[in-house]
Amino acid sequence: MEEDTSRSDLALDRQLCFALYACSRAMIRAYQPMLRELGITYPQYLVLLLLWQWDQDGRPVSEWTVSALGARLMLDSGTLTPLLKRMEKQGLVSRRRWESDERVTLVGLTEGGLALRPKAQAWRDRALGELAVPAERLSALHRELWLLLDELQPDGKI
Secondary structure, three states: OOOOHHHOOOOHHHOHHHHHHHHHHHHHHHHHHHHHHHOOOHHHHHHHHHHHHHHHHOOOHHHOEHHHHHHHHOOOHHHHHHHHHHHHHOOOEEEEEEOOEEEEEEEEEOHHHHHHHHHHHHHHHHHHHHOOOOHHHHHHHHHHHHHHHHHHOOOOOO
């Protein structure tokens, strides 16, 4: 006798992890036109978002470290370092050793990295305006996902 998998706890469509995975892939796919236009990848976009935020917040450049970027983006150095090297070759960021501690690498925005910000903002504003999903629903989902993340990793680490 065959099991009714649609009612099984292990049915694919009943898995929160799969729903989050599928939504994440769909969201990243929705960003592809902008990413192609800017000539960057989604992980590079995340790095730029954080650097743009730090720049606007007036965060001291001494705090713009690879380790701080990795912690905030939840990326390990094995993933982040090659990503930053590619971004440096593209002229989006600069990397340099900190004079006070040669083990620390500082990351900075270049003119090229700064120039992408208004383009990304204009694209995002336009794309959000075209969404069929109400802004209130997106905002509520955003809050819920951060609450879920806090519960899944209470120490702030992956």
